[in-house]
Amino acid sequence: MLGIGATATLAAWTDQENAKATLTAGTFALESLVSGGSWTDTTAPAAAAVLPLAATGMMPGTSKAAWIQIRTKAGSGAGTVNLTGVTLATTPADPTVDPNKSFSDALTVRIGTVATTGDCVPSWTGGSLATKVGTLPTGLTPATVGANSTLVAIYCVVVTLPTNAANAAQGGSVTPTWAFTGTSS
Template sequence: MEVGSSIPVAALRATRRENRARARHLRSRRIRAVLAGGLVLGVGFTMTLAAWTDQELASSTVQAGTFSVSSRTVQTDPFASHGAGNPATLQLNATGLYPGVSRAAWIQVQTSGSLGGTVTLTNVSASAPGAADQALMNALTAVVVQVAQPSACTPTTTSATMQPSPLTTVPTGTQLPPAALQGGGANTVTYCVVLTLPSTATTAAQGGTVAPTWTFTGTTG
């Protein structure tokens, strides 16, 4: 130790070691800070990439079509809806019937909505409350035929696939296939109903009254 020095050599060396340690610690902290900054920059970079996007959009209007059918039984009448409680009147002129006589009437059906489909006879019902009414209903036969036009519907109109059957019998699809209907009323399907009181009808049917209803169902889809 030099003469007059107040700091021992050992203390100086300790101080230097401590200074070097502090310097290393400071460098370490700086390195960690730089690394942390790099990580933050990396995250920021990733987020920046995610923000670099572009999109193409497409939209459309979806609207369902409409399907309904209407009918008429008189050529001068407009087509109209005839549902439950408001059936069209089939012009059979079937009063005063006697054994062996037939009556015929037609009904035309078309669409009144935008969609096309098919139409077919799906049900025949009849009201016959009294005994004579029931006897008349049991005796009556009917044939339903698709014809080209109303003038083709006469009491002698027949069907190659269907013979006269009991009044409330519904023809099969083979006997009376579903008829095609075009949307918007573009075509018309004409059905001819031929009603007959056979010569074999019993006298119990005299004075009887029957109110039959034919149901033609339109279907689409």
């Protein structure tokens, strides 16, 4: 006979297994190339790639074209890229007459993607048109850039001084900087 208050104890054995993983974030970074240059990261506006437009001494009816290739850096994921901004810098002018503003207001810009760099010529009519050099063209669609420097986007930029440019544009100077922004996919 068992006494009151006695308890029975059963033994239970346990074992445990564990799993761990190291998680790291991927990267998304772009680089660009212009004719005569090398692949460069031009994130800072001060380090902007210089488009070889050869657009000095423009006369009414003149168009100049240049291309910029944009791709992801090695080790980067895929994504898209699109023109998202334009800023203008002008050289100082005579305050009584501002040929820089007249010149800037007269210039038109056509921007879009092309299949090859050879397709980017002054007579190119693709892409989207901005009626002033300092405005974004409407209707641009993002271009795809592949992971690890594959699938390069080639943008063509055509700048035109129309035949009806104002006489006040003579001697004007402007430096546009176009910003292309990438987004990871």
